[in-house]
Amino acid sequence: MISIDVIQSTAEQLMDKAAIEIPEDYHNGLRSAAKVETGSLSGYVIKAMLDNYDAAKEDRCAMCGDTGTPRWYVKMGNETTIEGGPIALEAALRRATANSTHRVPLRPNRVHPLWRTDHNNNVGIGAPEIEYGYEPGGEWIDLITVHKGGLFGTDYRMLFPSDGIEGIKRFYLDTLVAFGKRGLACQPAIIGIGLGGCKDTCMVLGKRAACLRVVGSKNPDPKIAELEAEFKELGNSIGMGAMGFVGKSMVIDCHIEVGYCHTGGMQMSMHAFCLSSRRAVARIYADGRVEYRTDPDWFTDYQRRETVEWPLSTHATLSEAPGG
């Protein structure tokens, strides 16, 4: 049984970490971009961003004043039980979100879409989002918070098999260029692409590809991994950089995730995880141990499974290998 108090205190720590500390993988990605960026204005911007991460850490203040829309991804091993059950879990996550909004402080971004009511704590109808995943083995819970920013950089399009890779590339470039102008997407970003599924799952896949995979990770399908590399190149050859100034850094990494779709369609979604690529992760065990990490490790073989059945034994080691 996982203690509900440990869940709440860990969730509060995660909220702080996500808002303040840029994850190492994105930080390294941006440092590499700084080395190759030749545009003088866009190079200046990247340098300012790197200084900004240091300032945020030193001053223990949010890296970006727009602290995004905090949300939770929760994953559990098959044997996990939670003190108080799922209702207590959701209450703890909502409490942690509200408390951290005051403590860090975060910007109370969440308002009612029509009445613009603001509870000043980032909690409201459907906020924060809480999404779930399960793994075959173990008694543990992974709490992942993502504070994705950006009103810009995300788009969906219903493509069809006859659009082919050329059509996918077109929509990819269209979205990068449209939202890259004036730097609305706060690039260079981690670009997540969802292909297939249904319209809603296509959006979910793309968002998770952007937010729940670390820079440098590859899709296990070698042909998709090739596309990821090609798309990263392509995005960085547009001639545009940070803030939409002339440059060559648009894409820190490109991640593609797929889901089976209707035989007549080829749904595509694009998501840009911005210069403040905020995520933080912890695994809590039944004995109260808490391990923090920055890799959500969401897309396991189990999450990407294609078969009807899944042999439980192949995943028995997962609970012993956090982040693996």
Place this chain on the structure above:
Amino acid sequence: MKIREVQLSTTPDEQAIADLKLGDIVYLTGLLYTAREGVYTRALENQANLPLDLPTESAANFHCSPAATIREDGSFDMGAVTATASFRFAKWLPQWMQKTGAKLIIGKGGMSSEAYKEYFVPNGAVYLSTVGYGTGALLGRGIEKVEAVYWHEELGLAQAMWVIRCNKMGPFIVASDLDGNCLFERENKKIAKNLDKVYEGTRPAVLKRFGETDDREDELIG
């Protein structure tokens, strides 16, 4: 190209504004206030009285909602500040400038060169963009004091009018000048030349959408 850094007051005189060049980096000192859709609606459409004496106290309008809270004792805790995209406020800005004499509009992404020519230049105003745009922590270091917050009860903390005393707050980048030139459009023109080549080997979607453009020089905002 060497990047020039300029120190600027939030109540700048005409000469100081005329001296600014596209791409200059600016650090601001003095009083600035945040105002976005909530404040504009309340002040312009609902005719509420302005809580500050503008532009005497400040001629710098920041399109921003800070990450901030009001403590129980009434004092403020403000960490990071970051701009929000300005083009969405175009419908209020001409009237706002007239009413408040704002000379520095600070935000994200700039406005169109038409907007600059139509109402920035006649009002002697220029646009400063934040850098990045996520340099909230750096900008936070430039906050000397949060002087006041107005209309938070009516509008919520994110839309309220925050009044901030800043000391060398920056970096900001000069994105328009008194000739109405636009830094982003200048950059977009240079980038557009390369786009046809990048798009080679792609194909427009078989199913079109209404209201869409394939003119890649289009600024898309406004």
